[in-house]
Amino acid sequence: MDIAQLQAYGYFTLVLILVIVLYGYIYHLYTKKKDADGVDYEQYSNMALNDDVDDTPVLSKSDDKEK
Template sequence: MSVETMREIQAYGFYIMLIAMVVILYSYWFHLKKSEKTGRRDYEKYSNLALNDDLQDEILESVSTSSKDTNRSVKK
């Protein structure tokens, strides 16, 4: 395989990866906007997490405990 062929394959790979990363980025952005719009998550609360990190601050989300969650041990 010549050097020119390898460079051409490398260029095609670069553009394919670039397009894939752009698609992943925009799909993640769309997911965040959709989940915030439907009320599933409020990401503005999480933006203040670094500022409000004392022990006395309010909890962002409560975690529900069920029987399935309490038994998380690895079974062999």
């Protein structure tokens, strides 16, 4: 086993580990949509696209102030 073959095995192992970490991170992002406070920030993702005056707001606010 020469150094080139050892480097090839190391490269393949590194790429495989990075792919596993990437898929784990993507899975984490899609399963944990809410933060620690329970707020789902994914509803804000279309705010830049739906920014006309006639569009519905992301969160509706009432005029009554909570006391």
